[in-house]
Amino acid sequence: AQSVTQLGSHVSVSEGALVLLRCNYSSSVPPYLFWYVQYPNQGLQLLLKYTSAATLVKGINGFEAEFKKSETSFHLTKPSAHMSDAAEYFCAVSDLGSASKIIFGSGTRLSIRP
Amino acid sequence: DGGITQSPKYLFRKEGQNVTLSCEQNLNHDAMYWYRQDPGQGLRLIYYSQIVNDFQKGDIAEGYSVSREKKESFPLTVTSAQKNPTAFYLCASSPTGYSGNTIYFGEGSWLTVV
Numbered sequence: 001a002q003s004v005t006q007l008g009s010h011v012s013v014s015e016g017a018l019v020l021l022r023c024n025y026s027s028s029v030p031p032y033l034f035w036y037v038q039y040p041n042q043g044l045q046l047l048l049k050y051t052s053a054a055t056l057v058k059g060i061n062g063f064e065a066e067f068k069k070s071e072t073s074f075h076l077t078k079p080s081a082h083m084s085d086a087a088e089y090f091c092a093v094s095d096l097g098s099a100s101k102i103i104f105g106s107g108t109r110l111s112i113r114p
Numbered sequence: 115d116g117g118i119t120q121s122p123k124y125l126f127r128k129e130g131q132n133v134t135l136s137c138e139q140n141l142n143h144d145a146m147y148w149y150r151q152d153p154g155q156g157l158r159l160i161y162y163s164q165i166v167n168d169f170q171k172g173d174i175a176e177g178y179s180v181s182r183e184k185k186e187s188f189p190l191t192v193t194s195a196q197k198n199p200t201a202f203y204l205c206a207s208s209p210t211g212y213s214g215n216t217i218y219f220g221e222g223s224w225l226t227v228v
Contacts, residue, residue: 009154032214043118043204043219044157051214090156094213098164099145100172102217104156 002027004093006105014113019063019078021108023091026072033074034092034102035065044090050074061085086112116141118220120205126228127192127199135190135223137205143218145211146188150174151202151222160203163188164211192225200227 007022025031030052036044048059055067061084065076074091088109094102118139127133139146145164149157159172163182177196182188188207192199203223208215 034216036219041222041224043120043206043221045219046216049216097213099208099211099213099215099217100147100159100162100164100170101213106154106156 002031002093002095002101002103004091004103004105006089006091006108008108009106010109010111012111012113013081015083016080019076019081019085019110021076021089021091021110023065023074023076023105024072025074025091025093027093027095029095030069032094032102033065033067034094035059035063035074035076036090036092036104037061038088038090038107040087047076047089081110081112083112083114086110118205118207118218120203120220120223122223123221124224124226126226128228130194132191132193133225135192135203135205135225137188137190137220139186139188139205139207139218139220141207141209141218142185143207143209144185145208145215146182147206147208147217148172148178148180148188148190149204149206151204157204160190162211199225201225 033050035047091105121136147162148160161180163169179191205220
C-alpha cells in the first residue's frame, strides 16, 4: 500500500536559516508528489507539485523540492527562513489512478525563531 | 474570486444531533472531497465524488453521509452515529478525479460536540 512518511513532527529553525522538511514515500511506480502548507485554522494551500517533468520543482514563497527516486524522497527546502513561514507542512503522494487515492503525511510543524 | 466556500466556520453539536456542513465551489471542478483532520494527524478521506449524482466512501465514512445533486455543492452530514465527531473538516475539489490533479481546499469547519 502507498504510504508517506514525514520525519519530524516539529522543526524549529532561526530566521534566515535553511529550512529542510523531510518526506519519504513508498511507491512501485513514479508517483505524483505534493507539498501543501496549512496556516492555523485554515485549509491547505499547494506549495508545489512533482509530475515527472523535472526532478527539481520550484514552488511558491521560495520553496523547492527535489525528487530522488533512488532514495524515494521528496524533501522540501528553502534557503532562508522567514517568520511568515511558520505553519504546518504536509507531504502527499498519489499513484496513477484516482485522485481520491492521494495519501497525506502526518505533517511537520515549522517554527521560526527570531 | 474562484474558490471553495465552507460554512459555518464553527459549529457546535449536541449529543444525538445530526449537523450538516456546507461546501460550495465555483471552480467548475468535477471532483469534490471531504477530509477530516485531527490534531497531530494527517488528513483522512471521508467521502469523495467524481461526478454529479455519484459519490464513494473514503477511509472513514461510518457516521457520515453526503449528497452531490449539483456540481458546485457537496454537503456533509455528520450523524449521531459518529461517536467522536469533534474535528476540523476540510472540503476540497479537483478539476477531475484523476491522479496528478491538484486538490484545492476550502478554509475548513470546526465541529465540536457539547
